[in-house]
Amino acid sequence: MSDLAKTPVTVITGFLGSGKTTLIRHLMQNPQGRRLAVLVNEFGTVGVDGDILRDCADENCPAGNIVELANGCICCTVADDFIPTIQALLAREPRPDHILIETSGLALPKPLLKAFDWPEIRSRITVDGVVALADAEAVAAGRFAPDPEAVEAQRAADDSLDHETPLSEVFEDQISCADLILLTKADLAGEAGLAAARKAIAAEAPRPIVMLAVTDGAVDPRVVLGLNAAAEDDLAARPSHHDGADDHEHDDFASAVIALPEIADGAALADAVAALGREHKVLRVKGHVAVAGKPMRLLVQAVGARVRQQFDRPWGEAPRQSRLVVIAERGDLDPAAIAAHLGGSVEVSDL
Incomplete structure (x- = not known):
């Protein structure tokens, strides 16, 4: 790569639990000859996604190229966190190719x-593309894609009502x-669910956007990387609810870290975590748990009442x-x- 060439950056966004980390793991395992670097932005004080990705580090994306910024939205802390981190990645030898x-599941990409466009980096990097991940099953169920016509009809009937939730x-x-939606x-979701999800997203999209169905993050890297969108020069085509605002806050959301004793039964914990989505309106749960008699960590991830568990790696010397x-x-x-x-x-709680 020429020292004068801009380093391409792919922004991977999507709601909580949509599969961003799974996609990045797939890209790391199939880099197509590229030297990769990864910047992970978590919501909450305990980083999980960065830890998962570091387990996949190799010569094409060594552990030193994987950086985690926890408990702070990078678009809200540009000067303090984002710019210095990008500069540090660009200074690595050899320099990353991509x-x-x-982003955090709660981040606004625009x-x-x-x-x-900050002077410190605008001549050195370009946004190759924004890839948005959408949970097809959830979207098909109408959780985060309200019917625009129905919303407008309700607003016309009562101007005092706001029918768009922070999640929507x-x-x-x-x-x-987005330049590409996965x-x-x-x-x-199945074929019927995918069709419903495509229709719902198309109704919200400001322009035609390519949508591809994906399972377990398995997508050809040539489809995701190399979009050459230069998205930083195309902001007008990417409308936001927050256009015109000086900044944005994440005060609509809160997080807490729950410490647990060693457990005896992973299935019982899965049932308890699932109940959080049904009974306590919890959006997302993620973390590691110690199981009695097991040398490996139990990775727990949940979206609403849907829970996934797997043993990911030994605790080793870690507590x-x-x-x-x-x-x-x-x-x-x-x-x-x-x-x-x-x-x-x-x-820990940020309430």
Whole structure:
């Protein structure tokens, strides 16, 4: 790569649990000869996604090329976190051929694109493309894609009502900013679900956007990387609910870290975590748990009432600490009640 060439950056956005980390793991395992670097932005004080990706580090993407920024939206902390991190990645030898940025599930991508115009980096990097991941099964069920005609009819009937939830605004901003949309968990959605998801997203999209169905992050890297969108120069075509605002906040959401004792039964924990989505309106749960008699960590990830568990790697010399990050809309998060439900204690809360 010429020292004068701009390093391409792919921004990977999508709602909580849509499969961003799974996609990045696939890209790391199939780099097509590229030297990759990864910047992971977490919501909550305990990083999980970065840890998962570091387990996949290799010569094409060594552990030093994987950087995690936790407990702070990178588009809200541009000067303090984002710019210095990008500069550090560009200074690595050898320099990465391509940088992947995994945003928080709560992030708005457009303010991040604006950051690429900062003088310190605008001559050195370009946004190759914005890839938005959408959980096809959830979208097909109408969770984050409201019917525009129905919403407008309700607004016309009562001007005092606001029928767009914070979650829908996040989802719509991510879709509006995308160059490519991946409909994830296609195997769970089925053909009918995929068709419904495509229709719902097309109704929200400001322009025609290519949509591809994906299962377990398996997509040809040539489709995702090398879009050459120069998205930082195309902001007008990417409308946002927050256009015209000086900044944005994530005060609609809150997180807590729940410390757990060593457990005896992973199935019982899965049932308890699933109940959080049904009974406590929890959006996302992720973390590692120690299971009695097991030398490996149990990775727990949940979206609503849907829970996935797997043993990912041995604890080794790391402390066998069981901690789960729980995310919900601010008015719905009750850390004490959630800790009691799980049989643990509140370690950290941003309420």
